[in-house]
Amino acid sequence: SQQGEEDPQALSIQEGENATMNCSYKTSINNLQWYRQNSGRGLVHLILIRSNEREKHSGRLRVTLDTSKKSSSLLITASRAADTASYFCATVSGNTPLVFGKGTRLSVIA
Amino acid sequence: EAGVTQFPSHSVIEKGQTVTLRCDPISGHDNLYWYRRVMGKEIKFLLHFVKESKQDESGMPNNRFLAERTGGTYSTLKVQPAELEDSGVYFCASSQDLTSYEQYFGPGTRLTVT
Numbered sequence: 447s448q449q450g451e452e453d454p455q456a457l458s459i460q461e462g463e464n465a466t467m468n469c470s471y472k473t474s475i476n477n478l479q480w481y482r483q484n485s486g487r488g489l490v491h492l493i494l495i496r497s498n499e500r501e502k503h504s505g506r507l508r509v510t511l512d513t514s515k516k517s518s519s520l521l522i523t524a525s526r527a528a529d530t531a532s533y534f535c536a537t538v539s540g541n542t543p544l545v546f547g548k549g550t551r552l553s554v555i556a
Numbered sequence: 557e558a559g560v561t562q563f564p565s566h567s568v569i570e571k572g573q574t575v576t577l578r579c580d581p582i583s584g585h586d587n588l589y590w591y592r593r594v595m596g597k598e599i600k601f602l603l604h605f606v607k608e609s610k611q612d613e614s615g616m617p618n619n620r621f622l623a624e625r626t627g628g629t630y631s632t633l634k635v636q637p638a639e640l641e642d643s644g645v646y647f648c649a650s651s652q653d654l655t656s657y658e659q660y661f662g663p664g665t666r667l668t669v670t
Contacts, residue, residue, distance in 0.1 A: 459613065479658070488560070489599075489647060489661035534599065543589060543612065546599035 449457045452535055452550040460555055465522040467550040469535030470515075476538045478511055480520050484531045484550070492520075492533075557580070560662035562648050568668045574636040577665045581630070581650030587611075587657060588631050589651075590623060594644040602646075605631060640667045 453468045478495045481489040495502045495511045495518065502509045508521040521530055532554070533550050536544040561580045561666045569575050590602040602621070603613040606633050607628035616623070622637070625631040635642055649659040 469561075481661070486663070488562075489662040491658050494658060536599075543601040543604055543615070544591075544599075545601070546591075548596075548598040555650070 448509065452533065453545040454550060455548065456551045456553070458555065459525055459551040461525060461527055462478065463525055465525050465529070465552055465554070466473075469518045469520070469547055470548050471535075471537045471545075473514045473539060474513075476540065479536045479538070479544070480507075480509060480516050480518075481516075481534045481536060481546075482531045485489075489534065504539070525552075525554045526553050530554045560648055560650055560660050561596055562662040562665050564639070564665060565663065566666045568670065571640055574634065575638055575667060575668040576650075577633045577635075577646050577667070579631045579633070579648030579662060581648070582652075582660055585650035585652050586628070586658075587651040587659075588625060588651065589649040590631070590633055591610055591649065592644050593664075594641070596610075599647065603632075605633075626644045635667070638667075640669050643667055643669045 448464050453471050477494050479494045481490040482492055483489050493504045493509050495509050506523045506544055511518045530553050532549040534546050534549045537547045562589050563578045586607050588605040591599050593599045601615040603616055603623055604611045605625045608625050622634045645664040646665045647661050649661045651659045
């Protein structure tokens with residue numbers, strides 16, 4: 447079965463720096479989504495990119511999708527301490543449920 | 557508008573006991589999903605309800621897990637008897653329809669089986 451895999455597993459940066467997380471998957475998809483989970487909280491939907499899109503922006507977030515490489519990246523610009531969380535990519539293919547990766551743990555140090 | 561709520565937020569039980577988790581989706585959302593994250597592993601799909609019907613339960617690990625959604629509103633997930641490997645965070649999510657790919661997640665229930 448397909449699986450999203452994030453890279454790196456953990457990332458620690460200084461406030462103000464940019465954070466880049468990558469996600470790879472195995473099969474064709476309808477769309478790819480990024481979620482954030484703050485400690486002890488639920489998953490929050492960040493952004494969705496469809497298979498026919500290559501790049502999408504939302505505030506300080508920039509997502510790219512390369513279907514030929516079956517990969518996506520999430521860039522958070524000008525990071526803040528509040529961005530500290532785990533970030534997950536999830537793929538959708540047909541009517542299948544979301545398939546998540548293990549996540550990237552981002553720590554932004556003030 | 558209230559989001560997806562889950563109860564309890566934490567549950568600690570002994571092996572062999574029974575636990576029932578509850579999820580209240582966003583009002584009007586026909587689709588309700590259960591996911592689980594076992595420590596250090598990825599979030600995995602358990603099952604999907606459309607209203608009160610089980611659309612897909614391919615992710616349910618075994619027959620110790622029973623999910624219901626009577627009346628098509630809230631859902632319960634019962635684990636009986638609980639085993640150590642059932643420990644993890646159980647997430648519930650809802651969406652309005654199958655074409656709206658965005659799912660709204662609840663805060664999760666952290667289950668610890670000792």
